[in-house]
Amino acid sequence: MQQARAGEFDEFVTARWSALLHLARLLTGGDRHRAEDLVQESLVKLWFVWPKVAQEAPEAYVRKVMARASARSARRRWWGERPVEQVPETPAVGDVSATVVERSRLEAALARLPSRQRAVVVLRYYQDLSERQVAEALGCPVGTARSHAARGVARLRQLLADANEPVG
Secondary structure: OHHHHHHHHHHHHHHHHHHHHHHHHHHHOOOOOHHHHHHHHHHHHHHHHHHHOOOOOHHHHHHOOOEEEEEEHHOOOOOOOOOOOHHHHHHHHOOOOOHHHHHHHHHHHOOOOOOOHHHHHHHHHOOOOOOHHHHHHHHHOOHHHHHHHHHHHHHHHHHHHHHHHOOO
């Protein structure tokens, strides 16, 4: 029985790891290391309730855990350094596609949103969840999720528009 449980869990993790990691990157503002930690912590919590949620909606459960954990960790103050794989440099003109540049701009703008707004925007528009599902995942009323989404999208538009204005 325990082996069958472990096998099903392993299959789920193998099938959904990439999507969960991408969601976590968006929730953590693009920090790959924090995203990996977030996914791993969420999957540990899923393991303990796997028999209860395996047949229902394990991915919804993990999304809920990730969104709440991300919002919780963003509220904690931390004054230490954040390691990065490479020192950020100005990209060379013409060596990257417009799609990658646009995606990077969007991820940078997402990272500047407050954690709760970022979580709502990512769950609502990237994960394509309904307002009700977003509210359930974050443990808040639907109206609160709706207002966070509206404010988050408005702020994203402002940040992206500001980034397009020429300097000087």
